[in-house]
Amino acid sequence: MKRVFFTYREMKRRLEDFYSENQAKIDAIPVLKEIFDALFASFIKFELSWEILTQDYSGSTLSKKNVKVQLAKHLSKCNMLVYNYCIKNEITDELPNFKGSDVYLNRLSDEKLISRSEYSIQYLVKMGESISETGLVAQDLEDLKSLFTNYEAMAPRPKVLIGKQKIAQQDLSDAHADGLHIIQERLDKVMESMFEEAEPDFYHTYVEASEIEKPNSSKLAVKGSILDKSTKLPVPQAHVIIESIDLDHEVKGKKGGFRIKKLEPGTYTLKVEAITYKSISLDLIHRLGETNVLEIEMEAVNYE
Template sequence: MKKKYMNIREMLRRFSDFTELYQVKLDAIPVVKELIALILGLKLNFETAWAIREKNYKGTTLSKKNKKDKVAEQLGRVNQLIYNYCIKINNLDDLPNFKGSKITYAQYGDERLISRLALTIDYCEGLGEKLVDTGVTEDMLTELKSLTEAYKTLIPKPKELQSISKIANNELGTISLEIINILRYRLDRVMKSMFELDDPELYKAYVEARDIEKVGYKKIAITGHILDKQTKQPVAQAHILIPEANIDHQCTGGKGGFRIPSVEPGTFNMRVEAVTYKSISMQLVHRYGETNVLEIEMEAEESQ
């Protein structure tokens, strides 16, 4: 579920960066400004639905589990005393109702556990003054009742939260479709007619920003070759270092080729090193979904 609509979210992030970078030029054309405002407004709605869907509801589920464990433990303690009491007074008919342990009760479904709790509480209350003969104290019974009521309040929560998450997921689908339709059938055409020829740099940036990658389709982040500047032969055992991304990639290919599969989007300082060669430093700009192709030529130290 997490991956679904992630491509739309990443596109909206790039699109937002693009509109901020070229805001003056884009705002100068009313129809472009209007369409962009529509998309950015939908982006806010998208992020709201995304936050609801991705919200960590484990805390509530964990609270329920903890409460269930406590209920099961207390029920097991009380039922064990009643079970022993039934044997003592030779009440064999009621024995099956009180046979069980904490582990058994913790595995019960909600309805079955609530039913078993109600049976035990009713039985205890029905004993009246004879309750003391079972070994079950008033405090133990009061705690069992309290735990039961607390557990009941948590039972509907997970289902309610699942419903909220489902609604948010459907909302993401609706918003995504609306955004795609605005881009495909309106803004794409306007941007092409206004900027493809008159401002190709802006238009190229727009195309890159609004591109929607398929989630799960992984492109190689960086690829290329490292060759000797003079001989054009592969440089053996060269290292590509990108400290900010914790990358130290050793080129082992016989032809000097290299492939780095994953790099987060951003601007990085990259260094290429090899024994007997002068190091090379460069700035790498990596965008989401793109593959940087680098053909690097290294100069041997002895050539200086």
């Protein structure tokens, strides 16, 4: 599976969490609710396709053999009674469909055994209450259906499986494209116009949730949080500063979190400043491909 789908799925999870935490606020704005409803519809299609493509059909070899033996025995029993019913009622054109001992049926390929089972089940279903005339009861049909379902899950027909996966692959691509279009062409624009200036913290939280890591991109250079040493709450309007590269990053994360994407390998003097807090200065050594994680606690200035 393409990496782009994995990064999209991770973004999907974050955006679902963002919506869950802010549902009342979002649902109160009709245009936002309509956009999120459309987005989540594409998310559902994406997830259903993902499940089909990642489902393990191999099963246990021993379990598969056991279920096949049970299916063959029960199918043989049902077919024998239907065969006798057809002879009795002179339905000769159906006789070839109900021949075969359990040994013969057990030797059939997955494709053929599933096909034979499907035909018998459909025939018995069509009989309705007349099934009793064969000597079978409703429970016999239910047992046959159950064994068939279990066996089909363990041994899906190759053509059917390939067809399902081909459709799922296209559905996954379509849902991925639809979701990106909704986010980039609609949701991003509405969120920016409504909240970037009016509620910057809320907007920044959305941006972090909806951001998708580009395939083959380097990891974050620096990430972490800046909290008040005493209260453990986010420090308001904190700035991460690296003067040598003219970097002044304002921390807007709802929980005091920050992320710096790009940084050339090297040693830097990193400063953290905030109004009414003591400044912090530390040496940062950044190596290629690494992500520096900084959990910083700032001490409030006591003016007494």
